Amino acid sequence: MAGVITPLLDPSRVLLGVQSTKRTAALHEVAALLEAHSEMTHFQGFYDELLARERLDTTSLGNGVALPHARTDHVKKIVLAVGRSDQGIVFENSNETIRLLFMLGTPKANPGAYLQVVGTLCKILKDPANRTALLTAATPAEFIAALAAAEAKLFAA
Numbered sequence: 068m069a070g071v072i073t074p075l076l077d078p079s080r081v082l083l084g085v086q087s088t089k090r091t092a093a094l095h096e097v098a099a100l101l102e103a104h105s106e107m108t109h110f111q112g113f114y115d116e117l118l119a120r121e122r123l124d125t126t127s128l129g130n131g132v133a134l135p136h137a138r139t140d141h142v143k144k145i146v147l148a149v150g151r152s153d154q155g156i157v158f159e160n161s162n163e164t165i166r167l168l169f170m171l172g173t174p175k176a177n178p179g180a181y182l183q184v185v186g187t188l189c190k191i192l193k194d195p196a197n198r199t200a201l202l203t204a205a206t207p208a209e210f211i212a213a214l215a216a217a218e219a220k221l222f223a224a
Contacts, residue, residue: 081207097150
């Protein structure tokens, strides 16, 4: 079975050196990777909705991982960008330091696909070996390969 995460990823949307240590600045850094995405219809609208969602409740999943997301009319299909921070990003509302950010934009009309992506990401990221592989990947291509391997293992089980 083909993965649900891997097809969404492109090396140009994987930032392995997020510079910001503050949440909103880091979110903007990673969101900027989606600005030119062919499925993005209105970047500022998407970004505003993402920040509004982030203010409602933390998107931290624990283990240094966050899943900032917006269900929005500003994307035609699910879009995904990833940011990794070596120094960590402080998520004040969860008292956690985040090292991996998986940012999703998903059309309001398709909640099923969104839930499938989130569920798969959560299963992959709860495994410490998978997180280590993602935290140590040297290039965006290696990061995607590590995610693809984890996803393949998940679907093979």
